[in-house]
Amino acid sequence: MLLKISYEDGSGREVIPLSANETYFVGESSTLTLPAGAGVVRLRGSHVSSPQFVLRKSGQGWSVQHHGRNPTRVDDQPLRAGTPVAVSAGMSIWVPNVTIELVEPVAAPEAVTQFPDQERVLALQMEIHERLLKDTQYDRLVKSSDFGREETRGRIRERLDMFIKEALDSAPQDLVILVIKNAVYRWLAKRIARTGRRDASSNAASLAREEQDNRRLFDVGKALISALQLKLNFESTRADFAQLDTRFSAAFQARQALFNAGDRYEIAHMHLRSNIEELMYRWGTISELMDLDVISEIMVTRYDEIYVEKFGLLERYPFAFANERQLMKVIERIAVDSNRSINESEAMADFRMPDGSRVNAVIPPLAVKGACLTIRKFGGKSRLDISKLVTAGALSEPMRAFLEAAVRARKNIVVSGGTGSGKTTLLNSLSQFIPVGERVVAVEDTSELQLDGIHVVYLQSRPKTAESETSVTIRDLVRNALRMRPDRIIVGECRGAEAIDMLQAMNTGHAGSMTTAHANTPQDMMTRLEVMVLQGQSSLPVMAIRQQIVAAVELVVQLNRLESGRRAVTEISEVIGIDPDTGLVIVEPIFHLVGRAGGQAVHAFTGYLPSFVAELVEFNDDGEIEKLDMFV
Structure with a gap:
């Protein structure tokens, strides 16, 4: 567990x-x-x-x-x-x-069992790496101004190539085969992951460069794509990974004759060089995971144990760091890149990577069994448009059509859900329905939003740091956004006192604004909004807060993670008023997730038409409703 x-x-x-x-x-x-x-x-x-x-x-x-x-x-x-x-x-x-x-980690660590002798590969790689560090006096060199120069890195690569050649010349052939096996598996994983990207031309250019740089690995990889029957399209990404993680070892074993001694040397050499340079210049073993779009979270529980979240499910990653020192170097590099520090006196810290991914690191003495690292990846490269969310089963086509109509009709929307349920992904997707030309001000504490508009202003909060005692909160930014003549305000996540300012913005001429917040159900979302408002205005009567919520929020879109790991919209509800008997805010479901068809829950229309339905539907020349397909 x-x-x-x-x-x-x-x-x-x-x-x-x-x-x-x-x-x-x-x-x-x-x-x-x-x-x-x-x-x-x-x-x-x-x-x-x-x-x-x-x-x-x-x-x-x-x-x-x-x-x-x-x-x-x-x-x-x-x-x-x-x-x-x-x-x-x-x-x-x-x-x-x-x-x-x-x-419970899924029984998919077949990928781990396919590499039972991984320690031997790590030992070979570590031996080369340690020799290079000593030869180049790396610890001193990395602090010098010459370190970032191409000439310096060129000299380091020359020494690295020499050490790799010497190591491979003396290595037993079965160890060389293990290195090649690692290289081919990782190449195939990258190839499958690329099918989820939006920019096909970029994929083609990247593949062309790879084929030119490492022709032999490319040829072996293509042969295994055929043997594993990988379809390599967006819809088959999950099935392709299942094939890779279960059948790769046998397929590789059967096709070792595809490459001669020269092929083996080139593939192994390029793979070792890439791994060691990743350790020196990026984040070592997790660099590859950062490049795989299908990985949403990376969890290093200790240097030799890495878990990833793939398609919403946790599984053990078959590769790891060679020792604690390598992991600590990676954590320190991330800290430096974020202008932060982590040490024994401050053994727990949060960082942000250059691409916006959020990082939490804990080191000894707080981490008893060794340093641990958790990275919640920023989905910028793999951002899904809403049609792909429909294809993935996150919502139905009628729900997509309804949300599109609601955004265009400038309805205020709160996207609700638990941690990692896909709130920001959906918020990004909904932004594509905002008409071009509207001025949008986006406020967030971590740069995750990528809104599909040409007139967008991004504001980001700033915590207190050692260099600056002054912080700028989300609430400060929301208040400032009101002075920037926005048509809509989008807050990446409401967590506290900024909720009162967000509600006031929705009520004062900024219709069509959107935000996300943590809650398990739409009804819980109403209670959570009350609590957040009270954090900023504790003197407000509860009934006044509820009236403000009813006047401001029109729709709640609820997301949850299902048992299968699939993220889905489980309910879209309208906020319709206050119950005169209980005094609670009433939310009425319009769409929800019900029943099971072939073992999968399905989306359905509840039969309730929202009070603003006339603003969503199309009328013909005779004034009759053209269609209500979204409610069928």
């Missing part, structure tokens, strides 16, 4: 393997004495008790027992103190500011 921990304030994410039969979840600074053999997970936040709850192995399953002063919920159901409740993979545990998903 794996624990996928995320913090609602955006302060980071991490994945922890659940190994002990009894694990205590405590506050970050807890000094609680634990029973012998018990594990401990420290959670950030001032509202986490010590212990907050205990997770225990119960026969073949697991149970959770609440102990804290503050609430613990399992799948949104509150727990009673001292009463154990059974939990299993797919369920989530919530405590204030923290959501913990229980995840």
Whole structure:
């Protein structure tokens, strides 16, 4: 069992393997004495008790027992103190500011078992790398002004090529074959991943360069594409990866005769050179994962254990770092690139990579078993337009048509969902329906939005740093955006006091604005908005806040991650008013995810027509409704 921990304030994410039969979840600074053999997970936040709850192995399953002063919920159901409740993979545990998903890694580590002697390849690569570092006095060179010059890197490559040649000349042939096997597998993975990209011309140009640079690897790869029957199109991406992860080893073994001694040397040499240069200039083993669009998250639990999220499911990555030092060098490089630092006194930090990907790193002494790294990738290169989301089953064509009509009709929309459910992806996709020429101001704390408009202003918050004691919050930026004459305001994510300013913007001439927020259902979203407004205006009466929400928000689009790992829109609801009996905000579903057809949940129209339906439909010359296909 794996624990996928995320913090609602955006302060980071991490994945922890659940190994002990009894694990205590405590506050970050807890000094609680634990029973012998018990594990401990420290959670950030001032509202986490010590212990907050205990997770225990119960026969073949697991149970959770609440102990804290503050609430613990399992799948949104509150727990009673001292009463154990059974939990299993797919369920989530919530405590204030923290959501913990229980995840069972899928039985897809066939890719791992296809490389049983990977330690030998890592040892060969590390031997060459260490020799190069010593020969070039790399630790001194990297701090000099000459390091970035092409001449310097050219001299380093000459020495590297010499060391690789000497190592391969003395290496046994079965080890050379293992290096080639790694190279071919990674080439095929990149080739499959490219089918998900939008820019076909860029793909073709990249493939042409690869064929020219490494003709022999290209020829072997093409032969295996045929043997594995890879279709290499967007719709087959998932199936192609399944073929690669299950049949690659046998297919490679059967086709070793495709290359002679010269082919073997060239492929192995190019692969080792690429890997070592990635260690020296980029992020080592995870560089390749950063380049694979189908990977949405990278979780390094320790230097020799890497998990990835692919198609919404966690699986073990077959390759890893050679030692702790390599992983620490990568973390330090990411920190330097982000103008941040991480050390024993500040052993936990959040960074942002050059492409916008969000990084959380924890190092010893806080990380007991070695440094760990979690990267939530920015989907800029692989951003899906909404038609591809329909193809992927995230929503139906009628839902797409309805959302398009709602955006064009300038309806205020809140996209709701859990961590990693696809909120930002959908928000990016909805932006393609904003008419060209409208002025949009986008506000976010991490640069993730890529809006399909020519008149877009991007604003980004700034936290306090060692260099600057002044912070600029999302709320500051939303207030400033109101002075920039926007037609629409889009906030990447509402987490706190900025919600009141966002609601006021929606109510004061900025119709068609959109934002995202964390909630499990549209009804929960209404409660969450109340809480966020109270964080900024605690003196406001609750009824006044609810009236503001009803006046401002017109649609809630709910996303969830299903058991299969698929992300889907599970409900589109209209906010219609306040219940006179309960005083709660009423949301009415228009579309929802129901039933099962062939084992898959399906989207359906509920029968409820939204109050603004007349603004969405088309009329003919006689004033009659032209069509209502979106509600069929």
